[in-house]
Amino acid sequence: MTLLPEKTDRKLGLVIDLDTCVGCHACVISCKGWNTENYGAPLSDQDPYGADPTGTFLNRVHSYEVQPEEGAAQLIHFPKSCLHCEDAPCVTVCPTGASYKRAEDGIVLVNEADCIGCGLCAWACPYGAREMDSAEKVMKKCTLCVDRIYNENLPEEDREPACVRTCPAGARHFGDFADPSSNVSKLTAERGGMDLMPEQGTKPVNKYLPPRPKDTLEMKVSGAPPLLTPIAEEPKGFLGWLDRTLGQIDGNKTGGR
Amino acid sequence: MHPAPSVILFTTLSGLGFGLLFFLGLGYPGSTGWVAFVFFALAYLLAVGGLMASTFHLGHPERALKAFTQWRSSWLSREAWCAVGALVVMGLVGLGRVFFDTHWMALGMIGAVLSVATVLTTSMIYTQLKTVPRWNTPITPMLFLSYSAAGGALLAGQIDWARILLCIVAALQLAWWIAGERALERSGTSLATATGLGPIGTPRAFEPPHTGSNYLTREMVFVVARSHAKLLRLVAVLFAFAIPLVILTMTFNHTLAGVAVISHIAGVLISRWLFFAEAEHVVGLYYGQR
Amino acid sequence: MAHRQPKLDLSPHVSDEVRKTTCYMCACRCGINVHLKDGPDGKKQVAYIEGNRDHPVNKGVLCAKGSAGIMQVNAPSRLRAPLKRVGPRGSGEFEEISWDEALDLAVSWLEPLRKTNPEKLAFFTGRDQSQSFTSFWAQNFGTPNYAAHGGFCSVNMAAAGIYTMGGAFWEFGQPDWDYTKLFMLFGVAEDHDSNPIKMGIGRIKARGARVIGVNPIRTGYNAVADDWVGITPGTDGLFILSLIHALMKAGRIDLDYLARFTNAPCLVNADTKSSEYGLLLRDEKGKSLVIDRETGKLTPFDQKGVRPDLSATYRHAGLTHRPVFHLMAEKYLDPQYAPEAVAERCGIPAARIRAIAAELARVAFDEAFELDRAWTDFRGETHKTMTGRPVSFHAMRGISAHANGFQTCRALHVLQIILGTVEVPGGFRFKPPYPKPAEAHPKPHCHATPDGPLDGPHLGFVHGPDDLALRDDGSAARIDKAFTWENPMSAHGLMHMVISNAYAGDPYKIDTLFMYMANMSWNSSMNTRGVIDMLTDRDDKGDYVIPHIIYSDAYSSEMVGYADLILPDTTYLERHDCISLLDRPICEADAAADAIRWPVIEPDRDVRGFQTVLIQLANKMKLPGFTDADGHAKYTDYADYIVNHQRKPGIGPLAGWRKPPEGSGVGGTSSDDNVGGRGSPNPEQLDKYVENGGFWTSHIPDAAQYYKPWNAAYQDWAVKLGLYDSPQPYLFNLYVEPLRRFQLAAEGHGQRQPPDHLRDRIKAYFDPLPIWYDTEGDNKGEEFPITALTQRPMAMYHSWGTQNAWLRQLHGHNPLYLPTNLMRENDLEDGDWVRVTSPHGEITVPVMHMAALNANTVWTWNAIGKRKGAWALETDAPEATRGFLLNHLIHELLPPKGDGLRWANSDPITGQAAWFDLKVRLEKAHAPAEAQPAFPPIASPVGTGPKSLTWKIGS
Ligand SMILES: Nc1nc2c(c(=O)[nH]1)N[C@H]1C(S)=C(S)[C@@H](COP(=O)(O)OP(=O)(O)OC[C@H]3O[C@@H](n4cnc5c(=O)[nH]c(N)nc54)[C@H](O)[C@@H]3O)O[C@H]1N2
Ligand SMILES: Nc1nc2c(c(=O)[nH]1)N[C@H]1C(S)=C(S)[C@@H](COP(=O)(O)OP(=O)(O)OC[C@H]3O[C@@H](n4cnc5c(=O)[nH]c(N)nc54)[C@H](O)[C@@H]3O)O[C@H]1N2
Ligand code: SF4
Numbered sequence A: 001m002t003l004l005p006e007k008t009d010r011k012l013g014l015v016i017d018l019d020t021c022v023g024c025h026a027c028v029i030s031c032k033g034w035n036t037e038n039y040g041a042p043l044s045d046q047d048p049y050g051a052d053p054t055g056t057f058l059n060r061v062h063s064y065e066v067q068p069e070e071g072a073a074q075l076i077h078f079p080k081s082c083l084h085c086e087d088a089p090c091v092t093v094c095p096t097g098a099s100y101k102r103a104e105d106g107i108v109l110v111n112e113a114d115c116i117g118c119g120l121c122a123w124a125c126p127y128g129a130r131e132m133d134s135a136e137k138v139m140k141k142c143t144l145c146v147d148r149i150y151n152e153n154l155p156e157e158d159r160e161p162a163c164v165r166t167c168p169a170g171a172r173h174f175g176d177f178a179d180p181s182s183n184v185s186k187l188t189a190e191r192g193g194m195d196l197m198p199e200q201g202t203k204p205v206n207k208y209l210p211p212r213p214k215d216t217l218e219m220k221v222s223g224a225p226p227l228l229t230p231i232a233e234e235p236k237g238f239l240g241w242l243d244r245t246l247g248q249i250d251g252n253k254t255g256g257r
Numbered sequence B: 001m002h003p004a005p006s007v008i009l010f011t012t013l014s015g016l017g018f019g020l021l022f023f024l025g026l027g028y029p030g031s032t033g034w035v036a037f038v039f040f041a042l043a044y045l046l047a048v049g050g051l052m053a054s055t056f057h058l059g060h061p062e063r064a065l066k067a068f069t070q071w072r073s074s075w076l077s078r079e080a081w082c083a084v085g086a087l088v089v090m091g092l093v094g095l096g097r098v099f100f101d102t103h104w105m106a107l108g109m110i111g112a113v114l115s116v117a118t119v120l121t122t123s124m125i126y127t128q129l130k131t132v133p134r135w136n137t138p139i140t141p142m143l144f145l146s147y148s149a150a151g152g153a154l155l156a157g158q159i160d161w162a163r164i165l166l167c168i169v170a171a172l173q174l175a176w177w178i179a180g181e182r183a184l185e186r187s188g189t190s191l192a193t194a195t196g197l198g199p200i201g202t203p204r205a206f207e208p209p210h211t212g213s214n215y216l217t218r219e220m221v222f223v224v225a226r227s228h229a230k231l232l233r234l235v236a237v238l239f240a241f242a243i244p245l246v247i248l249t250m251t252f253n254h255t256l257a258g259v260a261v262i263s264h265i266a267g268v269l270i271s272r273w274l275f276f277a278e279a280e281h282v283v284g285l286y287y288g289q290r
Numbered sequence C: 001m002a003h004r005q006p007k008l009d010l011s012p013h014v015s016d017e018v019r020k021t022t023c024y025m026c027a028c029r030c031g032i033n034v035h036l037k038d039g040p041d042g043k044k045q046v047a048y049i050e051g052n053r054d055h056p057v058n059k060g061v062l063c064a065k066g067s068a069g070i071m072q073v074n075a076p077s078r079l080r081a082p083l084k085r086v087g088p089r090g091s092g093e094f095e096e097i098s099w100d101e102a103l104d105l106a107v108s109w110l111e112p113l114r115k116t117n118p119e120k121l122a123f124f125t126g127r128d129q130s131q132s133f134t135s136f137w138a139q140n141f142g143t144p145n146y147a148a149h150g151g152f153c154s155v156n157m158a159a160a161g162i163y164t165m166g167g168a169f170w171e172f173g174q175p176d177w178d179y180t181k182l183f184m185l186f187g188v189a190e191d192h193d194s195n196p197i198k199m200g201i202g203r204i205k206a207r208g209a210r211v212i213g214v215n216p217i218r219t220g221y222n223a224v225a226d227d228w229v230g231i232t233p234g235t236d237g238l239f240i241l242s243l244i245h246a247l248m249k250a251g252r253i254d255l256d257y258l259a260r261f262t263n264a265p266c267l268v269n270a271d272t273k274s275s276e277y278g279l280l281l282r283d284e285k286g287k288s289l290v291i292d293r294e295t296g297k298l299t300p301f302d303q304k305g306v307r308p309d310l311s312a313t314y315r316h317a318g319l320t321h322r323p324v325f326h327l328m329a330e331k332y333l334d335p336q337y338a339p340e341a342v343a344e345r346c347g348i349p350a351a352r353i354r355a356i357a358a359e360l361a362r363v364a365f366d367e368a369f370e371l372d373r374a375w376t377d378f379r380g381e382t383h384k385t386m387t388g389r390p391v392s393f394h395a396m397r398g399i400s401a402h403a404n405g406f407q408t409c410r411a412l413h414v415l416q417i418i419l420g421t422v423e424v425p426g427g428f429r430f431k432p433p434y435p436k437p438a439e440a441h442p443k444p445h446c447h448a449t450p451d452g453p454l455d456g457p458h459l460g461f462v463h464g465p466d467d468l469a470l471r472d473d474g475s476a477a478r479i480d481k482a483f484t485w486e487n488p489m490s491a492h493g494l495m496h497m498v499i500s501n502a503y504a505g506d507p508y509k510i511d512t513l514f515m516y517m518a519n520m521s522w523n524s525s526m527n528t529r530g531v532i533d534m535l536t537d538r539d540d541k542g543d544y545v546i547p548h549i550i551y552s553d554a555y556s557s558e559m560v561g562y563a564d565l566i567l568p569d570t571t572y573l574e575r576h577d578c579i580s581l582l583d584r585p586i587c588e589a590d591a592a593a594d595a596i597r598w599p600v601i602e603p604d605r606d607v608r609g610f611q612t613v614l615i616q617l618a619n620k621m622k623l624p625g626f627t628d629a630d631g632h633a634k635y636t637d638y639a640d641y642i643v644n645h646q647r648k649p650g651i652g653p654l655a656g657w658r659k660p661p662e663g664s665g666v667g668g669t670s671s672d673d674n675v676g677g678r679g680s681p682n683p684e685q686l687d688k689y690v691e692n693g694g695f696w697t698s699h700i701p702d703a704a705q706y707y708k709p710w711n712a713a714y715q716d717w718a719v720k721l722g723l724y725d726s727p728q729p730y731l732f733n734l735y736v737e738p739l740r741r742f743q744l745a746a747e748g749h750g751q752r753q754p755p756d757h758l759r760d761r762i763k764a765y766f767d768p769l770p771i772w773y774d775t776e777g778d779n780k781g782e783e784f785p786i787t788a789l790t791q792r793p794m795a796m797y798h799s800w801g802t803q804n805a806w807l808r809q810l811h812g813h814n815p816l817y818l819p820t821n822l823m824r825e826n827d828l829e830d831g832d833w834v835r836v837t838s839p840h841g842e843i844t845v846p847v848m849h850m851a852a853l854n855a856n857t858v859w860t861w862n863a864i865g866k867r868k869g870a871w872a873l874e875t876d877a878p879e880a881t882r883g884f885l886l887n888h889l890i891h892e893l894l895p896p897k898g899d900g901l902r903w904a905n906s907d908p909i910t911g912q913a914a915w916f917d918l919k920v921r922l923e924k925a926h927a928p929a930e931a932q933p934a935f936p937p938i939a940s941p942v943g944t945g946p947k948s949l950t951w952k953i954g955s
């Protein structure tokens, strides 16, 4: 039923590291590939070789520029798929029960056989995580690769979402947020993992790690003792220093002065 | 939001239809026989037509029955129940009026309540959406209900009610528009909260994830130029309220009444178009809207 | 109310079979698992592609292009049969012919050339991953006119690295991702080592190490960099020399490393009047000489026990010889390189430059560490530990694709070397077959004899004027004028000059242009419109100026329309391929590795693997090298060649699972009776590769992992493996003597003399120590003050990602990105259009605002713009209506200077195409119907693709 389970045993989801994501779209395409061939109907494409190519994707990578008060603008690549919210409004609005949240692990799914394609769940999702497939006319969304993570036909190490497995930069992490000792819980704690649109009250399970502070080198270095004091102003003086230094060194203790 | 014709037609027509049923349920007008038949037929045409239009919006209308299952949580499901309830009950009432020349008062009352409930549930489908701050206000159901009632009164020939209701709905419409202006800001959702990047500085959408369009941009990221919207509001007010009110102050005449009704419907359609077109879904923030 | 949910099959069937091969969507060559399912016709079809976890390159990850390979293999743009041109060139009108006809036609053009004038065939390959094979073919055909695309790609990077330190960034080395603590990246958007760089950045970020990105544009790697240095394009050399200045001035350099492993202590003739002025002092065996600190005597650099003195000079017979290090001190301590002096030109505040220098020094020296691994150097000295200097660098085309790129790349290597961070833990490490000194590479060969093979490999490294590829009259021996005075060290040839030279008949006319995988009529040429005209122009008699063009492509690219004969290739999942140690292998810094591709699916079209087609052509022409003593063909197809060809006894295209040679070799992942490296051909070799996932690796022993150029253990390992024939220890060349030899010639010394008009620039630019020079003037920087750049999108490979239904949704058109100041000055908003003018041409294109961008720079994604009619796209595809190429603005020649000459828009040393020297100006324009210039459509030989895709193999 479309009521949310009172509680889920586990809270599976993703941590996405905005400090590390290079915006390569690898996760976008591996998701497209896996989910075209697997769970439910294929993710279709319309006008794929024409003027307005468009298709269903469960994961998309945006990019944003941020202008800090001081210093250079920053650019952040921003992957976004379903956040498997604890208070998922997409589930409760669904008139058919096609949208549901799994009690055992919290994964939010669409049962395509029950979906009437009314689109209401996509309206209810603040994150743009649901897309109606134009060919199949049912709602599509990230399945957290539910057909991979428990799949006994896959080697144990591959039982993780396709997007996580493929991410070259290691910017995506999968795990159980209900378990405080899981990698995702730890990363969230250490790096200040955050919710998107907390004010929407959806209680997203997926967390985003904020970018680390940027362009801090001068501050960092100027705070340290002077490191680059000239040893001489003239080449001649430099060669004098060289002779002296060479006289002293043996082994690897150079450069350090 | 994309102003899909099916949804505009649905909300407009079914609003009018259930508005009329509401009055018919209360016994206004209390006509029977052929006259009642005409009133009821009109109401059903509008209500059922609207509902039919809404199914064009569905990807799988053949599975529509499944939509009755989730009444505990889903306003859409509740709407389905109320609509069917209202139509069934009012059908009985209609039977009584057309064929038995009687008005079953209690049943009529129930039908009227169910008709109101239908419009209320419809409006709640939109109102409940936090994602569309412009809709997410108690004024929305009031607006839908008053539109429905005013249209119903007009159709039911309840001139006095119509006059009053048209004034009320005009006021609500203005209030709704005014409240809507700053709804997104007031909702607290911004690109800064959407991305969590606010603490660093002012975020700005750079490259979209795809150069092409997608379901979300087509469905949720619709932009109307402000000047365009202003003009349309003016036209909507003119047609939905001004013209009908002027006509209603004149001496009654069937042709004129017809003009008033048509003008009102045209106005409501425009206002509904704006209801969708002007509504900003927060997902638009991700795509650089606002 | 209880929660109800459907029961799911959590273990659905994944695939019927997994076949492991190598990706081809870029030169990174990751391992892939191709999941196959039986299609409706019972034939195996590709269902899903993922990374191979065991593979040394990608270790399981895969980029967007790699995952989208399935859409590449099914692309409607695939060519279906050999094509013979029937309409005029450029019309795209063809008829399908049989392979027999196609091969006969090709032979009818080629055979007469071979018999009389082999140089009249120009065979150039683009994104070729089989260069050791294609060059072998060309060599046996006998033409001197062969090269791949390196000349317009990154020869500056490759050549500067090899001349300086026997290996380059590019794909030849990588940071020591395990230990590095500070990673500095210059001018990279994506690079060839795509996945490893991303994995590396991810790893070092995960442990909190720092990344500095030097790039005018802050996207991708530079966006995640902790510090962004938004340098003004073309000034990296100056910036780097300033870092060197600051480090030297503060004495924060690795003197011990410099003394032991570089030519800093080597003595240079300092007598300005000598004909050897500036050359290294050598003994009779040619070894450069140093003063030993222990004995104070002149000693060969590699003598056992020698402690080279960085400072001592040597005077003999009235001639003074000074160590290279003196020359460096003189040059780089000069105040012209002070941060304050360069800050404005580079667009980087002086304080920032100093901070970076200080941080480099701090991490290199104060965070130095020891690895507990003993090793013995080439002088016989054993070191108990390996000293880590955890600063690493990487760079690519951003510094390479400028006309000052060679010296800029050199400068960066000098910076690495004075910090002592090359081939040490935490620094930059070579990947086998590198390190390999320039001297160990062949020299270029260009002597063609009718009906005979060329006298040796085409490409190589010159060490002075004597090695140039000149004919007796001093004119260029090669059609691209590689290895001439105009660009003496053009180690990769000059693909970008082939068509214009062939068209001009300068240095001579050719008959047949044979190309493979290079979209030369579109995104890979400069002056695209001009090239199209050259390809289609006719002489007085009405014949095409370039008489025959043969082209091999797998897809309906723009170039297809300009060829007379098309040899349609298979896709990467349908053929054998060999990623060889003889070529550009897949090695990582800690292991030698090579790989294959094999037909994991059958082609459904009348296509053939191009390498096999070359063998068939060779057999028809009975080319030497492909024909045995009895006149029989040696190889039936490419697979046969891969297994049975031997370059030298025991050395073949693949190093894995060779049969034991007489002695024995080293093993890779091979079983006992099959060894890696040297060995005789093994008929089961390909099966072994398939069994092993398509690749072979041989781990470098621990004691040989670092200091490879000087490490006796590594040298021995490399000899065993067949990378060298004998140990090749060498010194890093801070001072590159071959450059000085060209200068000497320009100063009037020696037999071979440059033409007078080139003397000054050779004197100025061929400095044996890195310098920086401004290229703005040559590109009319005063009139055109803005630099226009391109970047590779990570999810697109040049032109060929566009035919991919998934990828083209990501990048279907490309705006020109403008910095805030230029948006304001020109009163522009996103989506407005601008006219962009360069000294050469004009384009009108849509703009978008980008704040994190150097204020003098605009840029766009590379190769998104497409010709209407190509790639099986509909003619109103956004790639053709809004997408655009900057190439229309770039010319292979610089704007006229008024000296009556047209100078090449390339590096004067290597001939590297200076793509990124492009200077432009902008003005707001009315939105045209389409991006300008708009070209008429060409006919598509394959039609267009379907209207919708619901791709699913399984049920
Ligand atoms: N996805 C993908 N990968 C590819 C390719 C592809 O097409 N797509 N192509 C492959 C090929 S052939 C090549 S050669 C490599 C090239 O790989 P890269 O070297 O990464 O090539 P570009 O994308 O041209 O990036 C050049 C970078 O240099 C910067 N730049 C330009 N001028 C300057 C300058 O003066 N100073 C500095 N510091 N930076 C500058 C640009 O902003 C840009 O970021 O990529 C290979 N890998
Ligand atoms: N403005 C600008 N222009 C540039 C650059 C830039 O940075 N800026 N970069 C330059 C550089 S570094 C490079 S390397 C060039 C790259 O330019 P090209 O080498 O021309 O690269 P592609 O456009 O990918 O074209 C390669 C051709 O190979 C074909 N192909 C693909 N797969 C196969 C196959 O399996 N078999 C065969 N036979 N053919 C196949 C493709 O269809 C395509 O036509 O572009 C250069 N052009
Ligand atoms: S992200 Fe959207 S679709 Fe996913 S659970 Fe939350 S509201 Fe539902």
Ligand code: SF4
Binding pocket: A093, A094, A095, A096, A097, A098, A099, A110, A114, A115, A116, A117, A118, A119, A120, A121, A122, A138, A139
């Ligand atoms: S589109 Fe499908 S899943 Fe979404 S609310 Fe409607 S019926 Fe439920």
Ligand code: SF4
Binding pocket: A030, A031, A032, A034, A035, A058, A059, A081, A082, A141, A142, A143, A144, A145, A161, A162, A163, A164
């Ligand atoms: S978890 Fe699976 S479905 Fe979700 S975004 Fe990743 S790949 Fe796509």
Ligand code: SF4
Binding pocket: A020, A021, A022, A023, A024, A025, A026, A027, A028, A061, A077, A079, A166, A167, A168, A169, A170, A171, A172
């Ligand atoms: S694959 Fe990883 S690095 Fe690439 S866009 Fe996705 S999250 Fe970012």
Ligand code: SF4
Binding pocket: C023, C024, C025, C026, C027, C028, C029, C030, C058, C062, C063, C064, C065, C066, C067, C194, C195
């Ligand atoms: S980086 Fe991507 S395209 Fe290149 S070989 Fe690897 S997976 Fe293939």
Ligand SMILES: [Mo]
Binding pocket: C152, C153, C154
């Ligand atoms: Mo390249």
